[in-house]
Amino acid sequence: AQKVTQAQTEISVVEKEDVTLDCVYETRDTTYYLFWYKQPPSGELVFLIRRNSFDEQNEISGRYSWNFQKSTSSFNFTITASQVVDSAVYFCALSEAGVDTDKLIFGTGTRLQVFP
Amino acid sequence: DVKVTQSSRYLVKRTGEKVFLECVQDMDHENMFWYRQDPGLGLRLIYFSYDVKMKEKGDIPEGYSVSREKKERFSLILESASTNQTSMYLCASSFLQRETQYFGPGTRLTVL
Numbered sequence: 001a002q003k004v005t006q007a008q009t010e011i012s013v014v015e016k017e018d019v020t021l022d023c024v025y026e027t028r029d030t031t032y033y034l035f036w037y038k039q040p041p042s043g044e045l046v047f048l049i050r051r052n053s054f055d056e057q058n059e060i061s062g063r064y065s066w067n068f069q070k071s072t073s074s075f076n077f078t079i080t081a082s083q084v085v086d087s088a089v090y091f092c093a094l095s096e097a098g099v100d101t102d103k104l105i106f107g108t109g110t111r112l113q114v115f116p
Numbered sequence: 117d118v119k120v121t122q123s124s125r126y127l128v129k130r131t132g133e134k135v136f137l138e139c140v141q142d143m144d145h146e147n148m149f150w151y152r153q154d155p156g157l158g159l160r161l162i163y164f165s166y167d168v169k170m171k172e173k174g175d176i177p178e179g180y181s182v183s184r185e186k187k188e189r190f191s192l193i194l195e196s197a198s199t200n201q202t203s204m205y206l207c208a209s210s211f212l213q214r215e216t217q218y219f220g221p222g223t224r225l226t227v228l
Contacts, residue, residue: 033214043125045206045219091158095214103174104149104217106158 006107021077023092034075035093120220135194139207148190153204197227
């Protein structure tokens, strides 16, 4: 069965610290997609990244970077030099490439608090 | 930019009332989804739709129904609201299957 685990319920850091949010997934498919979303206090989920299972290259976007490792079924997210505006709940999600499915399986989220 | 809007940010209803939550997307997306979000449980899929007048059950469809009469609009209906349906409801849309889902701002529903 598909499953996404975000073991860190809440993380608190001080501004300018680096922080890594962990995501471990389970799937029997060889083709699948992984996502990260950010949910600020306003409530809207903001899309951050989509990665397919055949692309294991790490990705960097400004202060954000993602480390995809199929060997450990992990898709971790690192924020470098965190800022107060990074405070939010972050969700990792998995989508399998089945014929009749377009479901996103979400983890339970990690609440990140960045203090000034 | 993709724009997904939901009819209300906050809604308070009484037990037994019929509740309509509306979602509209302006990007001609084929697929639309309704999720509910509860603390400690993440997001769970209620219903989704691949096309007008089509609907598919998600993981927790009990107590809900949906309607998609037009491509841009997807409604979630609580036929008889109950207190255990107090939750945050999020609508999403995507262009094709397995493409990125874009979310609306959410409706926080309280059933008294």
